[in-house]
Amino acid sequence: MTDANGAAYGDGAAAAAGDGTSADAGSAPADVFARRPKRADARRNYEKLLSAAREAFAEAGVSASLEDIARRARVGIGTLYRHFPTRQDLFESVYVDEVEALCRAADELAGLPPWDALAGWLRRFVSYAATKRAIAEALNHDSPVFATCRKAIDAAGRPLLRRAQESGDARPDASFDDVLRLVGGVTMYPFADPAQLERVLTMALDGIRVRRPPG
Amino acid sequence: MTDANGAAYGDGAAAAAGDGTSADAGSAPADVFARRPKRADARRNYEKLLSAAREAFAEAGVSASLEDIARRARVGIGTLYRHFPTRQDLFESVYVDEVEALCRAADELAGLPPWDALAGWLRRFVSYAATKRAIAEALNHDSPVFATCRKAIDAAGRPLLRRAQESGDARPDASFDDVLRLVGGVTMYPFADPAQLERVLTMALDGIRVRRPPG
DNA sequence: TTGCAAACGGAGGCAACCCTCCGTATGGTG
DNA sequence: CACCATACGGAGGGTTGCCTCCGTTTGCAA
Numbered sequence: 001m002t003d004a005n006g007a008a009y010g011d012g013a014a015a016a017a018g019d020g021t022s023a024d025a026g027s028a029p030a031d032v033f034a035r036r037p038k039r040a041d042a043r044r045n046y047e048k049l050l051s052a053a054r055e056a057f058a059e060a061g062v063s064a065s066l067e068d069i070a071r072r073a074r075v076g077i078g079t080l081y082r083h084f085p086t087r088q089d090l091f092e093s094v095y096v097d098e099v100e101a102l103c104r105a106a107d108e109l110a111g112l113p114p115w116d117a118l119a120g121w122l123r124r125f126v127s128y129a130a131t132k133r134a135i136a137e138a139l140n141h142d143s144p145v146f147a148t149c150r151k152a153i154d155a156a157g158r159p160l161l162r163r164a165q166e167s168g169d170a171r172p173d174a175s176f177d178d179v180l181r182l183v184g185g186v187t188m189y190p191f192a193d194p195a196q197l198e199r200v201l202t203m204a205l206d207g208i209r210v211r212r213p214p215g
Numbered sequence: 216m217t218d219a220n221g222a223a224y225g226d227g228a229a230a231a232a233g234d235g236t237s238a239d240a241g242s243a244p245a246d247v248f249a250r251r252p253k254r255a256d257a258r259r260n261y262e263k264l265l266s267a268a269r270e271a272f273a274e275a276g277v278s279a280s281l282e283d284i285a286r287r288a289r290v291g292i293g294t295l296y297r298h299f300p301t302r303q304d305l306f307e308s309v310y311v312d313e314v315e316a317l318c319r320a321a322d323e324l325a326g327l328p329p330w331d332a333l334a335g336w337l338r339r340f341v342s343y344a345a346t347k348r349a350i351a352e353a354l355n356h357d358s359p360v361f362a363t364c365r366k367a368i369d370a371a372g373r374p375l376l377r378r379a380q381e382s383g384d385a386r387p388d389a390s391f392d393d394v395l396r397l398v399g400g401v402t403m404y405p406f407a408d409p410a411q412l413e414r415v416l417t418m419a420l421d422g423i424r425v426r427r428p429p430g
Numbered sequence: 431t432t433g434c435a436a437a438c439g440g441a442g443g444c445a446a447c448c449c450t451c452c453g454t455a456t457g458g459t460g
Numbered sequence: 461c462a463c464c465a466t467a468c469g470g471a472g473g474g475t476t477g478c479c480t481c482c483g484t485t486t487g488c489a490a
Contacts, residue, residue, distance in 0.1 A: 039457060042467055063278050065447060076469030081449065133403075174418060181415050185400030200396045203389060207422030254487060257437060280477060291439030296479065 037083070046083050048073040054094050057135055066090075091135050092145045099149045102128045106156035115169035118160045119205055122183045125157070126201065129184040153180075171210050179208055252298070261298050263288040269309050272350055281305075306350050307360045314364045317343045321371035330384035333375045334420055337398045340372070341416065344399040368395075386425050394423055 037043050052073035056064040066087065070080040084090040105124040109117045154176065161179060164170035170179075182204050191197040252258050267288035271279040281302065285295040299305040320339040324332045369391065376394060379385035385394075397419050406412040 037467090039466060041457070045468080061277070066449090067447065070469095077449080078451085078469055079467075082467070085449095087448095171418075174414070175411075178411060178415050178418065181404075181406075181411070182401060182418050185403045186397060188400045188403035189396075191396075196390075196393060196396070199389070200393050203386075203393065203397050203422035204419065205422070206426075207418035207420070211421075211426055252437090254436060256487065260438085281479090282477060285439095292479080293439055293481085294437075297437075300479095302478095 042083075045073070045075050045079055048075060049080055049083055049090075050093055050097065053090050054097075054131065057091075057094065058131060062135070088143070092143065095132065095135055096145065096149060098128050098131050099152055103152050103156040106160065109160070114160075114164040114167040115209070118164040118170060121157055121160050122179070122205065123201065125180065125183055126187050126197075130187045130190065133188060168210060170208055174208055182207060257298075260288070260290050260294055263290060264295055264298055264305075265308055265312070268305050269312075269346070272306075272309065273346065277350065303358065307358065310347065310350055311360065311364060313343055313346050314367055318367050318371040321375065324375070329375075329379040329382040330424070333379040333385060336372055336375050337394070337420065338416065340395065340398055341402050341412075345402045345405065348403060383425060385423055389423055397422060 037046050049069065052069050053064075056069045056072060060068075066080060067077055069090075070077045073080070084093065102124060106121055109120045109124075111117075112120060157180070158176045161170060161174075161176050165172050165174075183201070186200055186204055187197070191200075252261050264284065267284050268279075271284045271287060275283075281295060282292055284305075285292045288295070299308065317339060321336055324335045324339075326332075327335060372395070373391045376385060376389075376391050380387050380389075398416070401415055401419055402412070406415075
């Protein structure tokens with residue numbers, strides 16, 4: 001954690017990912033990782049650990065105790081370590097789950113009009129970012145898993161932005177990265193009042209939209 | 216940290232703070248806290264600890280080791296505990312420093328046109344938020360110090376927003392809280408590229424501005 | 431210069447966490 | 461049903477951080 005180069009959503013450099021392919025490219029990387037165990041009991045414990053970890057990280061932040069996670073999952077500490085030898089492994093697995101869901105969402109929104117599709121996906125992104133919040137700072141940004149996830153998100157969301165830009169709805173000078181930063185930042189702290197989240201999100205989306213003469 | 220009610224910039228409820236008073240209200244609360252020690256050596260160590268803490272929190276996050284902070288400050292661990300009996304005390308002291316600077320900035324910008332003053336202050340707020348980032352999640356939101364700081368920020372920034380709204384520059388449906396959320400979120404993760412920060416910040420400010428017919 | 435209140439430093443007891451190791455339990459296959 | 465590869469649990473040793481306590485040092489006022 002001393003490196004302090006927290007390039008949250010990437011640096012905007014690695015653009016050429018799922019370039020030409022349309023929005024359904026998001027489903028492709030889903031099976032690149034996901035190394036679930038085979039035996040029934042092992043698989044059960046694996047899932048229990050994963051959701052306990054998601055919970056614990058959301059609650060206590062990055063430094064949630066691994067022993068506590070095992071306790072929540074009602075599983076021995078040894079079992080935790082067998083499935084996830086390092087803390088990083090646990091982060092990554094939780095993170096990957098979230099990314100997969102996000103990519104799936106892009107597919108489902110592909111049928112809508114350009115701006116609605118983008119806005120809808122960004123709304124979904126907000127809830128992803130909320131989960132990610134805690135994990136993000138601890139993620140090892142050099143890990144191949146992280147890189148793959150970045151590409152998957154790109155492949156899922158970038159076409160939505162481009163489409164909205166081509167239709168004249170989204171401002172052309174905004175990069176995909178810029179947009180994620182703006183929208184993702186909004187939920188860095190949890191909102192007590194969902195109505196406020198809605199207001200703030202609207203402002204953010206307005207900042208992304210092209211300014212049209214009213215009427 | 217189990218409470219998980221991270222109401223980041225307040226909930227927008229406590230509106231009536233430094234109401235009628237103009238922008239210079241920001242300087243008032245500066246001496247409400249700031250309980251500096253008297254003896255020369257004590258004062259010296261106090262300052263050394265404070266800046267060591269600021270450094271450590273920025274680098275290692277909330278859970279920076281207190282022993283490490285003492286080490287950085289080249290001071291015995293006992294000295295740290297005498298000045299700051301609890302971890303909270305240390306957070307608060309660092310935080311208060313930052314808030315004071317932010318309030319001073321509001322005074323300095325008071326002469327500019329409404330929108331420029333608001334935008335300028337929000338830019339300043341961004342760098343405050345960056346420092347605050349690590350500390351924020353650990354701040355005890357019930358502490359009187361925190362409440363005082365909230366009021367000070369309100370007193371400093373709210374008039375700027377109102378002025379910009381009255382002049383027709385800022386959208387009238389945005390609360391002060393909404394604005395801080397939006398702008399503050401932007402820097403939740405540090406930017407590697409300052410140009411990107413500028414782009415994203417511009418989008419955020421555009422989201423706050425009233426949409427005028429172009430030309 | 432002297433005296434003492436104020437401040438200093440860090441040893442050490444305690445708690446929490448990390449991770450390994452190994453004896454035990456069990457799913458699933460032949 | 462019997463076997464064994466696979467998986468389980470948790471005791472325990474090592475590390476680190478928290479915080480208190482107390483003998484020593486130091487600023488400063490008389």
